[in-house]
Amino acid sequence: MKKEWSCMIFVVAVVFALSLFQTGQAQSSAGEKMKIELRQRAETGPFIQFPEEPEPKAEPRTEAKAATPRGTTGVVVMHFNQICLINPASQTVTGPFLKGQLNWSQYGDAFDVVLTTDGKLAIVSIFGDSTVYFISLQNASNPVLLGSVELPFFAEDIALTPDNKYALVTDGGFSSRIASIHVPSRTLVQDLDTAGVYSNAVTVASDGRTVLTADYWAAFVNVFLLDPATGMLTYVERIGTLPYRPINVAVSPNGKTAIMATFGDSTNGIAGNPCLFRINSPGDISYMGHVNLPAALNGGQSVIFSRNGLKAYYLTSSSPGGQQYVRVLNITGPGWATLSPAAIAIPKHFGSSSLFGVDTLAVDPKGNYLYVGNKTVYGGKDMLVIIDLATNTVSKVIENLSSIQLDMPTGVAFCGATSDLGVKMTVDNWTPAKGSVVTFTITVTNWGPDTTKAVQILDKLPSGLSFVSANASGGSYNPANGVWYVNSLWKGGQKETLTIQAKVMQTGSITNTAWEKSQFNADPIDTNDKDVVTVTGQ
8 A cells, every 4th residue: 555655645746747838837947848857757757657667688797806995886776676786996886776765666767876975875866756775884784774764755866974973865856855864773753844945965074064955946046054963954044046056065075165056048159157165164055156158058967076175076967958067067166166168978878857956976986087977868878977077077887787678866975084005114133132021013004095093003902912011102002902902193194103122922923914904984005904013032
């Protein structure tokens, strides 16, 4: 009965969306001309007619490649309710995975995905089932479904707080509701209804409190404040009316600049220009203007910042034809940007509509490559495009990710922050006498690009050594379990040092190993995560 009611409600919602377009209740010609996904689905019904056993096509790419560095696996959401995994080191894709596990009805429509900061958990939205799913990525070759949360509205866009504690979800249609989910317990803590104020996309600033949503229908940006202790949202204000209709939003890594992806009006030659905002303080936002694009580029979809926040990448499409492009913005200050000459055409990607809030752009953990999914499922292709950000050119195209006809990648994500920790160890005496005391010096350095916390380095002394004492420049060492609790390390080369004095209990070779046990962020480079010293007792 639950599935039957869900399908009935979904069809009613689509028909309602279509009726608004037909009766001219959309508030401008731009809105009337825009073929958003709800209208296209009503007109073409690709998922309403989704066969129970779809016709197979070419086999997907499932071959194993080089091991993925810890926590750096990327996730591609496939429209027909499955996921693929990206190895950014080899730029290969495996999967699809979890087929049949990410939807309880055949009308799911998987759209968006976010990853926790350490890259070990993915959260995926299934639009038609009003559900978000939680997937463990602890094993990069075997994602495991952990559970789900059902919402009282269609689930499309997801944003994750910087502490990974709360996931915020918005509807991509005609809903004025926004949900807050407690991630560790996978429970809904708030279903906030701001009557008459629509939220079609959502993002959270790095302060963990400022929440922005896009109201496409009224051309406003909505501002909320999040209580980081409870996950409860409070509506603050709406900013607008904007000259263009916002469809997605992103905030820079430093939390000072927000950019709205917007939809223009092809009939009147109005581009979907990126709208710029300055975040002055938690909940205090100023509209700064927009960056002018060529008039033909009127179909904005996604925007994402570079890892260092100095650039932003804007996915849009032209009209007529629907050719998709990535345009590059130079961030010149809080709330300010200029347009780069670079215009990167996405091969074989066509379609003039967009997906509300779905993040179809993702920058790899090292910040060198941009991965591009489909900005629409109407005219999209089963292919993932990779752009070299050093040259602003397409460097690779991966096709046939799925074995299901009409399936295609939509949302793409990597971990939110990365910190390359380097571990080094030295000893003051390589040939100590049995019974003497040697001193090991362990240094951990954060080479960036991001500040990290909850750093733990493991040095459990081997049987040939007996602990005498330890001294740490930061944090504390527990000789019982061998863990050095370093706590935080700032980006840009901050280092901490631990010295361990140990008594030599035997002759012959004694090997001591120190390695990075864990941290809050993902580590994109694993070749410098440990160091080994071997002394020879005399």
